Structures are given as C-alpha cells and as structure tokens.
Amino acid sequence: MNCEVCQLKELEVESFEIREVLRCILHTIVFHRALGLIRPKDIDLELFEITYVQCGEIEVEKKIDEKIEQFINWIEKHPNKKSQICLSFYEVKSKQPSWFTNKIERLYWEQWYINLNVLQPAKPPVGKSHHSKLVMDPGEASEERSSRRTLLEQSLQEVLFQIIKFVNEKKDHVPPINDGVIYCPFEITIPSSSDSAFGMDMFKRILHSGHPSMLG
Amino acid sequence: MDFPENLPSDIGRLEQIVSHFFPKALHIVLNSRIPSLQSRGRSRERLSGLNVRKSDKWFNLVMGDRPAALEKLHSWHRNILDSMIIDIILVHPISTDDLDVDDDHHGDSTVRSAETVIERWVVQYENPLIMSPQSSESATGYQKVYKKSIILLRSLYAQTRLLPAYRVSRQLSSSLASSGYDLIYKVSSFSDIFSGPVTETMKEFRFAPVKVPPGRLCASVTYRSDLSDFNLGAHITLPPRIITDYVGSPATDPMRFFPSPGKSIEATSFIGRAGRPPLTGSSAERPHSWTSGFHRPPAQYPTPNQSFSPAHSHQFSPGLHDFHWSRTDAFGDNHQLSPPFSPSGSPSTPRYISGGNSPRINVRPGTAPVTIPSSATFNRYVSSNFSEPGRNPLPPFSPKSARRSPSSQDSLPGIALYRSSRSGESPSGLMNQYPAQKLSKDSKYDSGRFSGVLSSSDSPRFGFSRSPSRLSSQDDLDDPDCSCPFDFDDVDESGLQYSQSLDRRKTSSSISQSLPLGRRSSQDAAVGVLVHMLKTAPPLRQDSSTYMASMSGVQREGSVSGTESEFSMARSTSDALEELRNYKQLKDLLLSKSKSGSGATRVH
Numbered sequence A: 001m002n003c004e005v006c007q008l009k010e011l012e013v014e015s016f017e018i019r020e021v022l023r024c025i026l027h028t029i030v031f032h033r034a035l036g037l038i039r040p041k042d043i044d045l046e047l048f049e050i051t052y053v054q055c056g057e058i059e060v061e062k063k064i065d066e067k068i069e070q071f072i073n074w075i076e077k078h079p080n081k082k083s084q085i086c087l088s089f090y091e092v093k094s095k096q097p098s099w100f101t102n103k104i105e106r107l108y109w110e111q112w113y114i115n116l117n118v119l120q121p122a123k124p125p126v127g128k129s130h131h132s133k134l135v136m137d138p139g140e141a142s143e144e145r146s147s148r149r150t151l152l153e154q155s156l157q158e159v160l161f162q163i164i165k166f167v168n169e170k171k172d173h174v175p176p177i178n179d180g181v182i183y184c185p186f187e188i189t190i191p192s193s194s195d196s197a198f199g200m201d202m203f204k205r206i207l208h209s210g211h212p213s214m215l216g
Numbered sequence B: 001m002d003f004p005e006n007l008p009s010d011i012g013r014l015e016q017i018v019s020h021f022f023p024k025a026l027h028i029v030l031n032s033r034i035p036s037l038q039s040r041g042r043s044r045e046r047l048s049g050l051n052v053r054k055s056d057k058w059f060n061l062v063m064g065d066r067p068a069a070l071e072k073l074h075s076w077h078r079n080i081l082d083s084m085i086i087d088i089i090l091v092h093p094i095s096t097d098d099l100d101v102d103d104d105h106h107g108d109s110t111v112r113s114a115e116t117v118i119e120r121w122v123v124q125y126e127n128p129l130i131m132s133p134q135s136s137e138s139a140t141g142y143q144k145v146y147k148k149s150i151i152l153l154r155s156l157y158a159q160t161r162l163l164p165a166y167r168v169s170r171q172l173s174s175s176l177a178s179s180g181y182d183l184i185y186k187v188s189s190f191s192d193i194f195s196g197p198v199t200e201t202m203k204e205f206r207f208a209p210v211k212v213p214p215g216r217l218c219a220s221v222t223y224r225s226d227l228s229d230f231n232l233g234a235h236i237t238l239p240p241r242i243i244t245d246y247v248g249s250p251a252t253d254p255m256r257f258f259p260s261p262g263k264s265i266e267a268t269s270f271i272g273r274a275g276r277p278p279l280t281g282s283s284a285e286r287p288h289s290w291t292s293g294f295h296r297p298p299a300q301y302p303t304p305n306q307s308f309s310p311a312h313s314h315q316f317s318p319g320l321h322d323f324h325w326s327r328t329d330a331f332g333d334n335h336q337l338s339p340p341f342s343p344s345g346s347p348s349t350p351r352y353i354s355g356g357n358s359p360r361i362n363v364r365p366g367t368a369p370v371t372i373p374s375s376a377t378f379n380r381y382v383s384s385n386f387s388e389p390g391r392n393p394l395p396p397f398s399p400k401s402a403r404r405s406p407s408s409q410d411s412l413p414g415i416a417l418y419r420s421s422r423s424g425e426s427p428s429g430l431m432n433q434y435p436a437q438k439l440s441k442d443s444k445y446d447s448g449r450f451s452g453v454l455s456s457s458d459s460p461r462f463g464f465s466r467s468p469s470r471l472s473s474q475d476d477l478d479d480p481d482c483s484c485p486f487d488f489d490d491v492d493e494s495g496l497q498y499s500q501s502l503d504r505r506k507t508s509s510s511i512s513q514s515l516p517l518g519r520r521s522s523q524d525a526a527v528g529v530l531v532h533m534l535k536t537a538p539p540l541r542q543d544s545s546t547y548m549a550s551m552s553g554v555q556r557e558g559s560v561s562g563t564e565s566e567f568s569m570a571r572s573t574s575d576a577l578e579e580l581r582n583y584k585q586l587k588d589l590l591l592s593k594s595k596s597g598s599g600a601t602r603v604h
Helices: A015-032 A056-075 A138-169 A195-209 B010-033 B055-060 B068-075 B135-162 B164-174 B196-201 B244-249 B316-331 B375-387 B413-422 B428-447 B471-478 B488-497 B504-514 B518-535 B544-571 B573-598
Strands: A006-009 A009-016 A042-043 A049-052 A082-092 A104-120 A187-188 B086-094 B111-126 B182-188 B202-212 B214-222 B449-455 B461-464
Touching: A006 A138, A009 A015, A009 B375, A015 A042, A015 A049, A015 A056, A015 A138, A015 B135, A042 B413, A049 B135, A056 A082, A056 A187, A104 B010, A138 B135, A187 B182, B010 B055, B010 B086, B010 B111, B010 B135, B010 B164, B010 B182, B010 B202, B010 B214, B055 B135, B086 B164, B111 B164, B135 B164, B135 B202, B135 B214, B164 B182, B164 B214, B316 B518
Parallel strands: A006 A104, A009 A104
Antiparallel strands: A042 A049, A082 A104, A082 A187, B086 B111, B086 B182, B111 B214, B202 B214, B449 B461
16 A cells, blocks of 8 residues: 655744644544544634635544644744644554564554644844834834735645645545544654654654655 | 435536525525624534534534524525625714705704615525536435535635724724714615716625526625724714733733722733733833732732732623623624724723722632632531541541630631540540530631531541531541530551550550540550550660569560450450560560660560
C-alpha cells in the first residue's frame, strides 16, 4: 500500500490565529477520513468567515486540541520560526514479536504536512529616542492587519480546497472500513524542543512502518 | 462494513449505491442552501445507532430526517441514468430603472424581483458501459465502491460549506426582516445553458468520479465566486451577534464594568472577534456577569438598577437567547455563531445592553445563589426526621456561632428556639412551646433550611435540610440562645467524653439538666463539673489540721460518693465501681502533685 503525502500550502499566521487555523485544517482532514457512521458538525471560525466540518467525535476533538496546545507552547518558546505539523493516518498491524520489533506495527498510508509561518507582532522600539518612521500610524497598522487577515482567509480557503481536491483524487490507498471504527487512526506530530527528538520521532515512524517509501 | 441492506447480488448492491447516492447528494446540497428544508430535531443523542433511520445511515452520514419535499424528489428521480441538476437560485430585488424601457411601468421606479442561478450542482451516473460479466470484480468491488462514494459525499458536504452561496443562505436564514432576497431551488433532469457573461463569473469544480461498474458516479458544481453584485450586505438586516462567552466566560477579563444604561457603547468592543486579537481590559468597561457582588461600577457610573445571577450569565435577554437556540436547532448542536457577516462590523449597539431591552436579572451581591428547597421537600424532610428519632445524618455543630437577636426576622427560626433555651428556661418546656411558632415561622418565610421537629421523646430533635447553606445554618444554630430542637444523641455522647474522671451519672444528669442543647451545652456542663471537682478536691498545701479536714471532707465525699455509689450500685454495680476507681485515680494524681510541690510536706 502506498503512503500518499500531501504538502499543504504555507500559511502566515499570528500566534493568536494558530488555534483556529489548525483546528480548521486538522478537522477537515479527519472528517474526510472518518468513514464510520458520523453526524457532521458545522463549526464557524471566529476570526474568519469560514465554516468547516467536524466529524463530531469527542475523542478526535480532544486529541486535536491537545496537540494544538502543545504546538502553541512550542511556538512560544521558538518564535519567528517556520514550523510543520504532520498528520499521519496509519493501520495497526499485528506482528510476530521479535527481539527488535514491537508486537504492534503501524503502517502509515497517508501523511499531511501543514506548513505554518508564525509571525510575531512587531513590538514598539524600546529606548529613549523614538524615531518617527519606526512608530506606525495606528490607522496604517489596522489596515495592514486587515489586509493580512483577508489574505490569510483566502489562503486558508485555498488550503481547504486543496484538501478536498486531494481527498477526491486519491482514494485507492484508503484502507477498508472496519465495522465499529468511526475514524481512521491517526497521529499528529509537532516539532519538539530539540531537533534530535523530532528526528527520533521520524526514525520511530520509519521503524514502525517498515515501508521502503518512508525511507525515500 | 455496515451496509444498510443485504441484497442477494453485488450488482444489486451497486445499483442501490447509485440510487441512494442521488437523494443523499440532494439532501446535502439543499440542507445547506434552503433553510426551510433543513432537518429539524437533530440532537447528538440521536446518533445511537438505534434512533437513526436506515435511510439516514446511507454512506455513514447522518443528516437527520429528510424533509417531505426531498422525499418527493427522491420518488421522482427513479431512473439512475437520469442526471440530477440542482439549481440554487437567488431571488433578489431589482429596480425598474434597470429594466427595459418598454416596460409598462415606464417612468415608475418600483422594485421587482429577479432570479439568478448562483449555483448549479450536477450529479449523474454517466456512460454506462455494456453490461459485462465482471462478477469476480464486482463481488469484492462493492465495498470499495461504497467506501469511495462515502469519501465523495464527505467532500461534497465540506464543499457546500466553502462556497459563497452558503454565506448567503446563512444570512437569509438569520435575517430578522424580509429583505426581498430569497434562495430557492430547482431540480431537473436537464438544464438551461448558462449565457456567456454568466459563465465568465462562474467557476466550476469537478469531483473525482467514482467508478461504479458498469459506469461511474460524477458530481460537479458551477458557482458564482463573487456575489457582491447583489448587495446582500446592504439589504439584509442581521440581528446583533450574541457573543455568549464574551461576558459570561471566566476566560475573559473579569475586571469589566457595565456602564449605565444611558451610556453609549462602542460596537467595536463587542465585535472584537471579527478582526482583532483578544481584547484587553481597557477596551471595554462592563461588569462581568458573575462578579457583580465584588466589583462595583466606578463612581462616574450610577449603579445600574439591575442585578443578575451568575447562574444565568449567558441569558441576558430571553428573546435573544431563544434566537440563539433557534439557530443551533437549525444548523446543528453546539453550533458556534459566526462573526458578523459584514467584515467591518455593524456599528449597532448590542441589544442586550440598551436600556429598553435590558432584562431584569436578580443579583445577590457578594453571595452565590442558594438553593432553597420547596415547601414540599421541606415537609417531606420534616416528616422523615419525625419518624426516625435516632437518625442524625448531619455532623455535629461547629463551635462557631452567629448570634442573632431573637427578634430578627430571618429565615432561621431555629436560632430563636436555641437562644431562648440558653436563657435558662426549661428546654423541654420551651421545646413544647416553640414548635407551633417555629413551624408557622417556617411557613411564613419558607426558608426550607431547617426542619426542626419535636420528637415524642424528652430529647428534642433537630435536623438540617441538606442545602448549600447548611454550614451557615449550623453556625447559626450553635448560638446558645437557639432553642430549636435537635438531636440529642450526639450531644450526650460528646458530653460524656469530657467527664471521664467523674461520676458519669452525675455528669450526664448535670448535662441533661443544665444545658440540654448542643455541643456548647455539653462543654459548659463539663466545665461546670470540672469546677465542682476542683472545689471539692483536697487542697494542694495541706497541714495536719487541714489534712484531716480535707480527709474528712474527702471521706465525706467518699461517703457521699460511696452513698452515691451504693445508690448507683443499685442501678449498676460496674458503673459505681468504675466511678470510684476514677475518683481514686484523680485523688492520687492531685496528691502526688501536691507532694512534689510542697516537698517536705508529707501527704498520704
């Protein structure tokens, strides 16, 4: 089974917009992979005029919110950084226990990479002298902010269209629907404190999957 | 995979997938566009598998009951080879100035309605191939087909929420007054071709087809990407947006105050969500709904003649609250209200702030709302206590008490009962006198906090109602002047703990005689006994004369105690012996102390 990878368009967000943007994207993806009996839930974003759909499962909501909180905490420690969040869907395969492998193997069949460029709000200069050119006019600042917000809203919509298009075009790799399973098991990987830990996560995933395409 | 129905052949199942795909797609589209066709009575509890209808389980997407109009459409579309074309039409007013000059109402500017197709959804089962025996493929294929059709409908569902017509639908459904705009639909098997200028403003999105042998299921949408030409925002009156968590949520800044009703409020402080970061404390001055008792409005604002209960912090206006729930009913549960549809925000003052529409909400400054049981529960508790004299479900009194005047007319008549017993009157007599008065008081004030009942025994009984104010009521009842009946059993036991070194009968009798009520009574009794004990104890410094006198006194005490022990032996020999033993121990203790204190003085 192939592991399909989708790189979503990069979004420039401010720190207070992260939660809404990530919720929107992650839930939209999971909704398309929640193939069990669900009752969809429409959610309006508060910062944008966009409505997205949730699958309505509380566990999914909780899992996503937890990861978003972790990501926000990480962002606070690593400001002004481009970051990537990986949403991976996998199948659980039972395997014969051996010395080097676990009993349960995860076979990743789809990965989504959400690219965010978190912007920090420009702080006023601290010092005795205040240059006029450094101090922005409040009107200009609000205009710039609103234009940036409009652009972000359009970009977010494009990302959602991108998700729908990808989901439509590639369906063969989706594993069969199991009875009683509401949504395909997934995991969300966020950048960790150290790059080595992030690398370890990737290495673990490779070991679990054991698929040659993951090594490429 | 849970397939709704079992059919003997896989071809039949594939046919069923196709035949059910059309009404499902129709339901999704019209549910998101036409408010009158939205499913009613949807609740999260219905998704239990038992309450969901079989027809709703198709494609694992529960939409709720299908409206009757959709059922008719489904019955109309029987031939799966027929395309299903759903036109979403916007009815909008146009001025006759824009019309042709040959119009009969020439020169008379009136508003007429026009219809414009803003969306066209096409669902079809196209190009069926020649039927070929592909039994092996179809035998295992229907699950894959079903899975892919589920994914297709998921993306169709999400797509309906992203297109501009969805916003129009929401605006129209939430519009308070008739604006001349409306969304209607038309379902047909064939459609008119769009004109050239129209296609220029329209975009098309084609969903990836799903192969359903022998053909394939296709879906596409052609839509207007820009609806600003219709000036919807200028004509549709939207109600003020209810920000439910703006005031009532502890997550927001609590240090805000409501200005006086006459003071105007800038709308920007309430439309912060649309385009601003979280508001700071200086942006708005409104009291938090649950801090009314702790944060008074500033001096420049008169105290508003309103009060509100923290328990109802989200319900400032019944009308608006109903509106909020009607929206959730229409669009699903836990539906968060969206930002204002006009991005710049409406400058109108929120209705729940204006003086005319401001509701009256009750406040209890500085206190939380207290649950006061109804009289029915009060009477029930009273009767239960009366019937079970030995029952004392409540912990003992706390030593603190709130002294109240007997004449204070509050909802604690029990305190008056307790207090009057402390004044020295016979508790039993007082108890006998009070019940009628107390019960009448209870009926008058209907506090429900106490259920003071006299038992048929000599020991009055008292019971508390289990309310949040129980502790305060206990504190109140600890007031020694309270003469309400209460449960004596605990008091007797606790009183005896303070009198282990004394004649237990005397102690108990003294307690029962002097202070019949409360732990405070038993403590006082114990103090009295101790004082008596100290008075009768032999002096620490003794000479021979005084020693003999004390000894005689002790002997006398002993004889008295002996008499009493003899008397008690009549009742219980073991009790008497135990008393004597205790007395001897105490005596030895006192003498040993005096011996160590006096030094040379020899004490027996």
